[in-house]
Amino acid sequence: MVCEQLKVPFKADSMRQPLFSINIPMYNCEEFILEALKSIEQQTFRDWEIVLVDDGSTDGTLETCLRQKIIPSEKIKIIASCHAGQYATRRKLIENSLGAYIISLDADDMLIDSDSLEKIAAAISNHGCDVVLFNATRSLDEINKIVDYGILDADQDGIITSAEVLSVMSSSYELNNICFKAYRRTLWDSGENEREINNTEDRLQCAQILSKADTCALIDEPFYYYRPNPSSVTNKPIPFKFLQDLIYVEESLNSILSKISYDKEKRSAFLCQIVIGLLGLMRKAYPDRASRIVLYRNTIDELSKSDLFSNIAPSIVRGGAPIHVIAYRLLISNRLGLLDNLASAKEKIYGFSNNR
Known part of the structure; x- marks a missing residue:
């Protein structure tokens, strides 16, 4: 396989900038990827594109995405790549995104409410923030928030400086997950790290983005289903x-x-x-x-x-x-x-x- 091969080109009229690029790294996830796509398609807010990078899957993940009929072709970009790991794949996703803001969605996870993107977009519109933090749940039957955002000193509108978020990150793993954040795409420097990282890559990516951000907005609601992973660390x-x-x-x-x-x-x-x-x-x-x-x-x-x-x-x-x-x-x-x-x-x- 030729690395970084575009499998589904965008139509010419789709090259305008959407508000969100929803980035999905894929590796052997054919069992779940269609659920992830359905959770995006059900969103009431429609100004988005989806970018998928298949990280050299050995199952039918890529073929499943190429055959899918859930997302119209003008709103999805699928890139087939050689296996390079999570950090490199996320970097490749951002480099191929057009959106003003990035939302990361792991291929075995989902957005859980149809108005999730609408609420994130409203926070961006109302506050002009660089990063929006939101919550997640590990269960769809019993919604319990994963992140304790009480460790952040946000004001009554949920506004907090990126320096405060970084200060909390200095002595906590609570805020590591990149999937629980929407962030301005221009904050990411694609050449910042070339080293291959297989572990704690979320923490590094979050810190690098926050180091270039100014203000953050906190929406302490679970928008994200973080599927329990039996192959976790x-x-x-x-x-x-x-x-x-x-x-x-x-x-x-x-x-x-x-x-x-x-x-x-x-x-x-x-x-x-x-x-x-x-x-x-x-x-x-x-x-x-x-x-x-x-x-x-x-x-x-x-x-x-x-x-x-x-x-x-x-x-x-x-x-x-x-x-x-x-x-x-x-x-x-x-x-x-x-x-x-x-x-x-x-x-x-x-x-x-x-x-x-």
Whole structure:
């Protein structure tokens, strides 16, 4: 296959700029993709295009999209590509989009209300904001919000600065998901990162976009169905590259955070937290103590290459240090037997969630 091959060209009269480009990365999702398309077609707001990039699927995903009759051809663009991973695919989607704003929709997810796009468009019209944040649910039977937006200090109209969102992101994974945001397309710099990232890519993309934004609007309503994924990070063996990607993303985020005010002590404790949480998941694949000690040593070697992670030194807070800080100190001080004893006693030292 020739990489980045346009399969369904737009008609000439469709080249005007719509408000939204709805970007869908696809990889082996033939079971769900038509549901995703139907959820867009049912929207009362109609000023949108759909851009699909198939990331080298090995099932019938691409053929299913080429045969679909749900979306008229003048409103959909389908690109067949060689397998490159989620981050590269999202970059390719944006580069092939015409819309003033981007909305990301994973191929196995859906928009859940017919007026979702209408409400997002109204927020953009009323406030002229660069980014709109909204909520999601993991169940269509019992709608419960996934994101606790109480951590943001939005005003009564839901307006908040991008610097405040980034400040919260410095010590939280709560706001990572790019699919729960609509953002101005011009905020994205396609040449910003060429490195292949397979993990925590949402966090990096969100931070890069927010670093160029001014104001954000919050609509704390669940517009998005985030389908439970049995192949998520917590349900499969964790590759060591996850740690390498995590380090790269947090170093990139630190460069962005250097331009704003944030709580450095809180961030240091958070960095300990995510490393130890990830290590707690990774060690599940190592059945004996000797192999786990090797894992810990490899982790130390990787962290030592990073100025950010090798210099973490959160203070002992009143009442003692949190357990993840204690565990991190045991790790970097090479007290690996004690670390393994602690991890065995607390099988899950800290719950790790990539939030995709």
